[in-house]
Amino acid sequence: MKKLFFLMILCLAGTVNSQEDAEQMDKIYKTALTEGKAYDWLNHLSNQIGxxxxxxxxAQQAVDYTKAELESLGLDKVWLQPVMVPKWVRGTPEFAYFETAPGQSTNVSVCALGGSVATPVGGLKAELVEVNGIEDLKSLGREKIEGKIVFYNRPMDPTVISTFESYSGCVDQRYSGAAEAAKFGAVGVLVRSMSLKLDDHPHTGSMSYGDTPVADRIPAAAISTNGAELLSTTIKLNPKTRFYLRQNCxxxxxxxxxxxIGEITGSxxxxxxxxxxxxLDSWDLGDGSHDDGAGCVQSMDVLRLLKKTGYKPKRTIRVVLFMNEENGxxxxxxxxEVAxxxxxxxxxxxESDAGGFTPRGFSFDCSEANLERVQEWKKLFEPYLIHMFVKGYSGADIGPLKNQDMVLAGLxxxxxxxxxHHHxxxxTFEHVNKRELELGAASMASLIYLFDKYGIIPNNKIKG
Amino acid sequence: MKKLFFLMILCLAGTVNSQEDAEQMDKIYKTALTEGKAYDWLNHLSNQIGxxxxxxxxAQQAVDYTKAELESLGLDKVWLQPVMVPKWVRGTPEFAYFETAPGQSTNVSVCALGGSVATPVGGLKAELVEVNGIEDLKSLGREKIEGKIVFYNRPMDPTVISTFESYSGCVDQRYSGAAEAAKFGAVGVLVRSMSLKLDDHPHTGSMSYGDTPVADRIPAAAISTNGAELLSTTIKLNPKTRFYLRQNCxxxxxxxxxxxIGEITGSxxxxxxxxxxxxLDSWDLGDGSHDDGAGCVQSMDVLRLLKKTGYKPKRTIRVVLFMNEENGxxxxxxxxEVAxxxxxxxxxxxESDAGGFTPRGFSFDCSEANLERVQEWKKLFEPYLIHMFVKGYSGADIGPLKNQDMVLAGLxxxxxxxxxHHHxxxxTFEHVNKRELELGAASMASLIYLFDKYGIIPNNKIKG
Structure with missing residues (x-):
């Protein structure tokens, strides 16, 4: 029965020719590892632009640069798609310390969360209330929160193997922490950086005030993981510790x-x-090499690798460098919408938006029929140590395109x-390894090649 | 038939209890990721010892330190096993330049290969002959080599996915290059560093003069990959380029x-x-964090993780920190020999001697029956993204133990x-990621747990 089903798929999609596919993939990987452009492009994006x-x-420089680079590739079409984006500016560096007694203060590393309001010009000083998450606010109540800075200190769970899963279990504190704390009269929020590493670097990221009226919005900042640990210990010893924060974002x-956007039109x-x-956008603290310079240059190289290896796509293949994933x-x-x-x-x-690290596989948001198809390709990827072909989340930027027939995938x-490194x-550039980046680009080009060659199985074909 | 065979294995080895195994492995991974000691130990080995x-x-400090740490774990036995080792000393930093005309010189980064003789006190200056490998020497002949420095410049092949395989394809130049070049009257050899990255760091490593008489031994140094590229271009433009090398190893x-050695005696x-x-030994240029501090601290943590998770091994489990893998x-x-x-x-x-990076799996040097057994455990490792269970090389230090019944494995x-980073x-320590190191230790402890619980299939049981 399963065999019959697979034969049906073959008839729909043309015959699988493993030998030809293996040869084409071999060409793609070899070209990526010897003549890849991704690393050079990333060097420019990271070190010349930032x-x-x-x-x-x-961001505008990156638009101009990548458009010019795509134009140099001899694609069939390259264009810019206008879009209005929010503009939030960090301003002068943030400053923060905690004070256990007048004159006894310790500086800590913080940064404003993206979208946060500024503190008053002279800064903000208040006692702290440490919580393990938004759910703690209610039990504490307005009485214990009003006039204070809420310090969200739930760490990412180190026992979860996928760090993205661990991140998902924490990020509500950053995204909604200020809006929720404001409801209880907090004057500011401080959020433990979303990182599994103990160090002194605060991690920014988007936050939202939801429907909080403008007048009630309170400043929100991230504190480094080392800072969060120190602060937590200090509060336990001295619950009257006061925290000073100044930011003028x-x-x-x-x-x-x-x-x-660049395109090879299908034959x-x-x-x-x-x-x-x-x-193409990134946060402003580093140079956005992993998030998501890597995904951009890999995607650009996918079209270049297909051309360079002499493959002529049947379908139209577009590279899209999206603006404003981070905060909008x-x-x-x-x-x-335009599509x-x-x-x-x-x-x-x-989409590639999980860093330029060694590729392990892909996740797919698609029908079972298409997922089964993908499993049949696993063997082709084995020589490249790509093992993971799972159902799951694809990527934020491509999500809005979703419909029941199409296949969405994430590297x-x-x-x-x-x-x-995130946010x-x-x-920065030196944390991206050239080969790891190139292997990702080659894996992406190979998947695109296979889907172009064998096509997608539309849902109605399966139902019929 | 295959089922019957598997049932037979089960009878030999006790029943596989997947649920219990999954729970034990969950404990091991969670303990490694939250209470692992490997990273702290490595910090000491790397940053306090070097x-x-x-x-x-x-090396002696490392022996004392790891013995004391093992003693603190409450193992059944900890001891030192004496062994005579070679002692080679680099001396003052090497110095090298190339000279295209008198007074026109360019400094390059070099380091003596481990085991090399020194240059004359005033250094060595000679013209170069660039080759792509040892096999080129014969066709060039004594005429073109005598009195010159042979410059081995075959790079590691970037198109090979496993970098170890790529390394194997090059390392003969480093190991035997001097002995071979001496036969043709060369006065020294320069070897392109075994690295896929273009940078300014020379990579040392072991070399052997084989049966070359002491009087005929010529100095051998590695040159950084950037230096090798520059030198190669220069020689093409100016074949009379002379190279100066001074080293007093x-x-x-x-x-x-x-x-x-530390041991938990089997119950x-x-x-x-x-x-x-x-x-436990390493080269002297960095602090040996990946090669092989990582493998040592992971191995130490294996015994600690088994104890900490309450597992009582049936068999005797020993951690062995071997001395002198690098040059002897x-x-x-x-x-x-003692065994x-x-x-x-x-x-x-x-053995773990391939760096403290994210574990991908294990390679096994064992009988087919044991390899089949291992394949049955694959599912248990899937949640930890460990996919690779292949036949292959295990490790240098455990190689001498090999016999037909036992299972040798490499992380x-x-x-x-x-x-x-290699050599x-x-x-250095900052290039080791804590979680990646810990995941390796947990994977090793899990494999040891499974082999302890289900045992090895001896060859005579299969034949019988």
Whole structure:
């Protein structure tokens, strides 16, 4: 029965030719490892441009640079897709200390969360109330919170093997912590950095005030993991410890920016569109090498590798460098909106937004039939030590495109070091290994090649 | 048939209880990730002691330190096993430049290969002959080589996915290059560093003069990959380029050192011995964190993790920290010799000597029956993203123990970054990630647990 089903798939999709596929993949990997461009591009994005927060000069430089580089590849089309993005600016460096008695203070490393309001010009000083999460606020009640700074200190769970899963279990403190604490009269929030490493680097990231009225919004900052540990110990010894925070970040009006798009038009089915992408914006503290310079340059190299190895796609293959994943997802939403208005038929989307580390496999958000198809390709990836082909989350930017027929996929690199760097000043070029980055690009190009060659199984074909 | 065979194995080995195994492994991984000691031990070995070349003060400090730490674990036995080791000393820093015309010189980064003789006190200056490998010497002949420095410049092949395989394809130049070049009258050899990364750090490593008479031995040094590229280009432009090398390394008489051994005596089969180990010595340029501080502290933590999770081994489990893997393998040979003399029955040996990177799996040097057994355990490792269970090389130190019944195994971490650091001054503590190291230790402890619980299938049981 299963065999019959698989034969049906073969008939729908053309015959699998493993030998030819193995040879094409061999060409892709060899080209990536000897003539890859991803690392050079990332060097420029990271070291010549730097952090690319939406609305910044650097973000615009990155748009200009990647557009010019894509134009140099001889693609069939390269264009910019306008999109309005939020513009939040950090301002002068934040400053913070805690004080156990007047004159007895200790400086700690903090940074404003993205989207936070500033403190009063002279800073903010208040006692702290440490909590293990948003759920603690209610039991403490307004009485114990009002006038204080809420210190969210639930660490990422080190026992979870996937660090992304561990991150998911914590990030509500950062994203909604301020809005929730404000309801109980807190004057500010301090959030333990989302990192499994103990060090002195605070990690920023997006936060939202939800429907909190503007007048009630309170400043939110991240504290380094070492700082959080020290502060927690100090509060236990001295519950009257006061915390001083000064930050002068500011939200400006939205500004125009762009998704950067390049295309190889399909030779047989030009209206079936497959996209591969990452997000061009980053946070401002590091240079955004892993998040997500890596995904951008890998995606650019996918089209280049296919061309360079002489492969002519049947379907239209686009690289999309999305703007504003970090604090708005405006680029991803705009791309999906335009696609819908133009009635474009997107059949496949692949995102790389989990760092430029050694690729371990892919996760797929798609029908069972397509997932079974993918499992049949596992053997082709084995020589490259790619083992993981699982159902799961694909990527933020491609999410808005989702429909029941298409296949969404995400590159899954090794995740152990990702949150050491994520959104911190340590997310820099020297922490990306050239070969690991290139192996990711080659794996992505190989998956695109296979889906282009054998096509997607639409849901109605399966039901019929 | 295969089922029947598997049932037979089960009968031989006791029933597999997956639920119990999954729970024990869960305990092991959780303990490693929250209460692991490997990273702290490595911090001491790397930052308080440093590079631990055989016969050095640091090697002795490492022996004393690890013995004391093992004693603190409450094992049944801890002892030192004496072994005579070679003592080679680098001396003052090497110095090298190339000269395209008198007075026009460019300094390059070099280091003596381990075991090399010194240059004359005033250094050595000669023209170069660049070759792609030892096999080129014959076709060039004495005429073109005599009086020159042979420059071995075959790079590691970047298209090979396993960097160890790529290393194997190059290392003959380093190991035998001097002995071979001396036969053609060369006065010295320069070897491109065994690294896939282009940088300025030379990588040392062992070399042998084979049966070259002492008087004919010529100095051998490694040049950084950047230096090798520059030198190669320069020679092409100016074949009369001369190279200057000065190094004053020296071989001393052998000195006494030790393997450090700790043991949990088996409760049911104390005479069936299982060992887990790495090598305590390292090269002198970095602090030997990946090669092989990582393997030592992981092996130490294996015994600690088993105790900490309440597991009482049926068989005797020993941690062995071998001395002198890098330039002599005396520790590995001594351990096997003593085991043979004492008629000890070693049934299993596991080595970690491929860096403290994210574990990907294990390679096994054993019978097909035992390899099949291991495949049955794959599912247990899947939650920890350990996928690779292959036949292959285990480790240098445990190799001398080999017999037809026993199982030899090697931890296989991700290999992409290993040779960036291997034998160079960049093999330092900050390049080891705590979680990656701990996941390796937990994977090793889990494999030991399974082999202890279910036993090894001796060859005669299969044949019978």
């Amino acid at each position: 952090g690319r927060l939406s609305g910044s000069v650097q 500011k939200q400006f009006d939205d500004v125009e920016s762009y998704n950067v 047989q089915f030009p209206n079936e569109i497959m996209i591969v992408g990452g997000h 997802l405006r680029g991803g939403n705009k791309y999906a 819908k208005n133009k009635k474009e038929n997107h059949v496949f989307a692949l 899954r690199p090794d995740s152990q070091r990702y949150f050491d 911190a000043e340590t997310d | 590079g631990r070349l055989s016969g050095s003060v640091q 020296k071989q001393f008489d052998d000195v006494e050192s030790y393997n450090v 049911q089969f104390p005479n069936e011995i299982m060992i887990v180990g790495g090598h 393998l005396r520790g590995g040979n001594k351990y096997a 043979k003399n004492k008629k000890e029955n070693h049934v299993f040996a596991l 296989r971490p991700d290999s992409q970054r290993y040779f960036d 160079a001054e960049t093999d």
